[in-house]
Amino acid sequence: MSSETVVRPSDATAPDGSRSGRSGRLRGLLRWETGLLVLLVLVVVFGASTSSDFLTRSTLFYLGINIGYVAIMALPMTLVIMTGEIDLSVASMLGLSGSTVGLLWHHGWSMWPAMGVALLVGLVGGALNGLLVAKVGLPSIAVTIGSLALFRGIAEIMLGSLVVPGLGDRQFPAGLTSIGVSPVVGTPLAWGFVVFLVLALVCGVLLHMTPLGRSLVAMGLQPEAAQFAGIRVALIKFWLYVATGVLSAFAGIIYTLQVSSVSYNAGTGLELNVVAIVLFGGVSIFGGRGTLPGVVLAVLILGSLQMALTQRQVDPNVQNVVTGVLLLLSVVVPSGGEALRRLRARSRHPRKNRPSTAQPTSSPA
Amino acid sequence: MGSESGAPLLEVREVTKSFGAVAAVQGVSFELYGGEAHALLGENGAGKSTIVKMLAGVHRPDSGDVVVEGAPQTFAGPADARDAGISIIYQEPSLFPDLSVAENIFVGRLPLLAGRRLDRAGMVRRSTEIFARLGVALDPTRPARGLSVADQQLVEIAKALSLNAKVLVMDEPTAALTNVEVDRLFEVIATLRRGGAAVLFISHRLEEVFASCQRVTIMRDGRLVRTATIDEVTVEDIIRSMVGRDLEQLFPKTETTPREVVLDVQGLSSEGVFVDVDLQVRAGEIVALAGLVGAGRTEVARAVFGIDRRTAGTVRLLGKELPNGRPRKAMAAGMALVPEDRRQQGLVMDMPIDQNVALASLNELSRVGLILRSRETRLATEWARRLQLKFGRMRGPVSTLSGGNQQKVVLGKWLARAPRLLIIDEPTRGIDVGTKAEVHRILDELVAGGMAVLMISSELPEVLGMADRVLVLCEGRVTGDFTRAEADEDSIMRAAAGLSATGAA
Amino acid sequence: MTTAVQQPPAPTPAAESRWLVAARSRELGIAALIVLVFLVTTAYNHDFARPHSIQQLLTGASLIALLGVGETMVIVTRNVDLSVGSTLGLSAYVVGDLFKHQHIPVWSGFVIGVLVGLLIGTVNGFVIAVLRVPSLVVTLAMLYVVRGIDSLIVNGQTIDPDAIPNAFTAVGYKDVLGIPWLAVIVALIVAFFGYAMRSFRSNRDLYAIGSNPAAAELAGIPAGRRVFTAFVISGLLSGLAGALFLSLHAQIDNSGGSGYELNVVAAVVVGGVAIFGGSGTVVGAALGAVLLNTIDQALVASRISSFWSEAIAGGLLIAAIAADRALSLRTARSLRRREGAHREL
Incomplete structure (x- = not known):
C-alpha cells in the first residue's frame, strides 16, 4: 500500500528523538557526549589558567582520590537508572561497609578478612534492596530511601561515636592505607581511580555491546515489552541491586583505606552526588537512554572542576552550586528549546474569545 | 433522518493539519446534523484520529475551521472543546484509578457548593442518575481502580452524558466491549440522537456502522473520499473507498x-x-x-x-x-507469543526496528557474549523482506511505523526464532x-x-x-x-x- | 449483562462515610502506632508522659510535618521536591542575617522567610511545569544550588542567639495552653491544607494529575499550572519552615536543614502518600512525621541508644510500603474473586 510509509504524525514531532540505535547513538554522541567533551576541555583550560599547579601529576592523583570512590558507585547506578529504577542507599552502604571494617578491626580482626566481610555486607544489603524492588515490586525510590536510613542506622549502631582506629590504637596496615598517598606504580593515578577506569570499561562493554546491556535498555524503555521478549526483568534488577551493594561496599573500603580511619557517618549525602553525576552524564531518569562514556566524562568534568576550584580556594560548599547548575543546565537546555517551540506555536494560535454558546457545565444530567 | 434538516450542529470546513513534513489531514470537510449518527471511516493513518483530536481541542488545524452551530471555534485546549459542547469518548478509557467513579465522571469541572467547596453528595446523586439511565449498577463511590475495561468505558460514556454534549465523538468505543454491551451502547446512541445530539462514530467493525449510523464519511491518506447516506453504500463500496482498490x-x-x-x-x-x-x-x-x-x-x-x-x-x-x-x-x-498490546508489550517503541526484531534472539546473535551488529541488521533486513515491511530506516525507531507494520515487526521478532x-x-x-x-x-x-x-x-x-x-x-x-x-x-x-x-x- | 458487576451489598450512595473510612484507616493506623509507642515507652520511663516531654515530641515533629505538607502536594502529582531542606537552610540564614545586620522588625522575619521560599519554589515550578524537566532532576540540582548560595552568603559565619530578637524566638519556645506555638501554627497549616486537599477543586486536580497525567490533560485540567502551584506552595512552606527553624534553634550556620529532604519524603511515605502519586493526605503525612519523631525520642527515653533511631526509621519506612503493597494486592485479589463470582450473563 502506498500509504504505508507515512510517518505517524505524533511521532514525527517527537522532541529530539531517541538516542538509541547506531545512527541515533551517533547523533546522540554528537550532541551530548560531544558537549561534555568540549566542557571537559574548557574546564581543563580554566584550571590551567588559574593555577600553574593544575596541569601536574599530583592534580591527577588527587582528582582520583577525591572522586574515585564516588565514581565507582556511579557505574552500577548508571545501570540501575538505565532500567528506570534508582538506588539512593549507595552512600549509606559505603558508610556501613567502612563501619564493618572499622568494627571488626576494633575487635582485633586483621584487614583482609574484615574487608571480605564488608563486601559480604554489601551483598546482603544489595540483595535486600533487590528483593524488595524486583521481587516484591515496591517503588525503588521509596525502598532505597528506607534502606538509606537503615544502612546508615546499622552503621551508627555498630560504631556509635567511635572513630576507628582511635588515638593510640592499632593503626590500619600501612601497606593498604598507602593507596591514599601514593599512586599506582608507574602512573600518576590513584588506586581507586584506576579501579574505576577498569570497571567503567567493563560496564561500558556490558551496557553497549552485550545482550544483557540491550536488555537493560529495553527494560528501561518498556518493561512489559521486555518481559514479553523473555527478558527476566525481575532477576536482572535483583542482581543489579546486588552489584550496586557490593560495589558501594567496595567504594567504602577504598574510602576507608584512603583516609585510614572510619566513623559511621562517612560519605553521608553522597548518594545525591552519585545520582547527579549519572544524570549529568546524559542518562535519562526515566531509564533506557544514556551512555557509559557520557557518565565517565561527567566524572572527569566534575572531578577536574573540583580540583580547579579547590586550587583557587573556593569553598567546597560553593562548588555545589557549580554541580547543581551543571546538572540543571544539562536538562534545561534541551527541554528549554522544546518549550520555546511550544510557546511560539501557542503565540501563533492565540486563545480567541471563548464561544458564547458554552454549555453550563453543572446542569444536572 | 428527518431531523437532519436545518443547519448542521458541527461543521468541519476545509481542515488541514500537518506534522512536520507529514500532511495528516488535507482539506477535509463534512457536517454533522443534530439527530444523526455519522460514521467516520478510513484505514489506520487515514487521518481519523487527527480529526478527532482537532474536535477535542488537542490539536489545532493549520487551516480551515471547526464550526459549532455556525460559529467558527478556536480551541486552546480540551476544556474549550468541552465547553463548546463537544464530548469525546476515546478508544482507550483513561480513568483516574485513585479517584472515585463519581469524581471520574465530573473531573475537570467538579461541582461546587457555596464557598467553593466540593459538592460530593450532588456528584454521587447525579452519577447514580446517569447510571440508572444507562441501566447499569455501578457504585459511584468506589474507586475506579479495579474496574473492568467495559465498566471503565461505561464511566467514560457517563462522563459524556453528564456533559449533555451536543456533539458526541466516539473513537472506536466498541473495541473492548462485548456484544451485549455494544447493543446497549447503541441504545444509548439512539437515545442521544432522539434528544437532538449528533454522534460521530469511528469503528473498524463495518457491521456496527450499518447497524447504527445514518451517514458515513470515508477518508483515505488524509483526504476526504466521500460522504454518503448509509443506504447508498455497501460494505464492498466502503472497503474499496478506504483501501483504494478491491x-x-x-x-x-x-x-x-x-x-x-x-x-x-x-x-x-x-x-x-x-x-x-x-x-x-x-x-x-x-x-x-x-x-x-x-x-x-x-x-x-x-x-x-x-x-x-x-x-x-x-x-x-x-x-x-x-x-x-x-x-x-x-x-x-x-514457543512464541505475539501479545495483545503492541505498544506496551509487543515492541519497545523507542528502539530501532532492527533492535526490536533482534530482541528475542540476542543470545543467538552474539559471539563470546557480544552482540554482532551486522548479524542483527542482517536478521532484521531478512525478515523485513519476507514480511514485506514498509519502513523508512531500519535504524529508525519502530514508533514511526504504521500499526500494521509494527505488527509485522512483532511477528518478525518471533518468527526469527523459528x-x-x-x-x-x-x-x-x-x-x-x-x-x-x-x-x-x-x-x-x-x-x-x-x-x-x-x-x-x-x-x-x-x-x-x-x-x-x-x-x-x-x-x-x-x-x-x-x-x-x-x-x-x-x-x-x-x-x-x-x-x-x-x-x- | 456482563458489565453489571453487582457489589454484594447494594451500593448505597453513602459516599461520604465510605470515603472517610478509606481515608481514615491509614491515618488511624498511624495514630494508633504513635499511641502504642508512646504507651510502651511511658511504661518503661514515666518521664516520657510529662508535659515537657510531650511538648518536645510535638516541637520536634513540627518542622518535618510542615515540610511534609508541601511535599505531599508535590508527590501527589507524581513529582518530588528534594530542595526543601536547602530552602529551609537558606531562608533561615537570610532571616537571621537580616536580624543581625539590618535589625528588621520581628514580624517581617516570617514574611522574608516565606518570600525566600516562594522565590525558590517559583524557580522549581517554572523549570518543571513550563520547561517540563523531571522534578527529581530539577530539585536535586536546586538542592545543590540553593545550599551553595547559602554557603556563599554565610561565608563561614554563624548567627548567634543574641542576634535574634526574643519576640522572634518566643515562637520556638513559648506555648499556649501547654501546647508549643510552633506545633499550633503547624497544626493549623496542616488542618487548612488537609481540608483544601479534600474539598477544593484545584487540589482534587492534583490527585487526578498524579493518578493519570494523560487523562488529566484530556479532561481539561490545567496540569502545568497546578503542578507549578504545588511547587510554589512547597517552596513557600519550606521558607516559612526556615523562619520557624531559626526561631526554634535561635542560631544558624550554613548547614541548617541539610538532609531534611529525605526525612521529609520518608515521613510522607510512612504517612501513606503513594510515592507514584494519586493518593495520600496531608494529615497522614503529618502523622508520619510525628510517628518518626516519637520513635526517635522514645529511643532516647528508653535509654536505648539514639544510635538506633535511624535504622528503625528506615526499617519502618520499608515496612510501611511493603504493608501497603500487601494490602493492595489483597484488595485486588478479593475484587477479582468477587468479580468472577458475581459476573452474570
Missing part, C-alpha cells in the same frame, strides 16, 4: 492436515481468572480461542507462555513439560484492512509450513475465516469446542455467552 479474498485459507500435537495443556487454572482449561494445538492447524473480552483468553495465553504463574495444570510443548512462570524456557522449547508454536493475541487489532489481509496470509503460510498457531481473536469473521478449530471460553471455562465445519457465528456466540455447551465441558 480486496481479492479476505481470508486466504489453505487446507492442511494437522499433524502431531505441539501444545498440550491440561487442567490449566489461575485462581479467580480461569479454571481447568484443556487445549491442544497440532502442527499445521490454527486453533482459535474465542469468547468475550474478559473471558480469560489473554490470561490463558499469558499463563501458557509463562508471563503469569499458573496455580494448577500442566503445559507441554512437543511432549516436554514446561516449568511454571518461565517465558525463557517456553521460548527455548519453541518457533513451533505461535500464540497470537488479537493478530489484527487496530490494523487497517489492507495489512489485515497480509497478516492473515502470513498466518496461513506459516500453518501450511507446519507451524502450530493458537490465535485469540474477538473478531468473529477472523475466527471463522482462519481457524481449523475453535475453542470458546466463557468466564474462565471452556464452553465450546468446534471444528471448522461446525463453527458458525451463532454457535460460537451462544457458547461465549455460556448458553449451551455443545462441545467440551
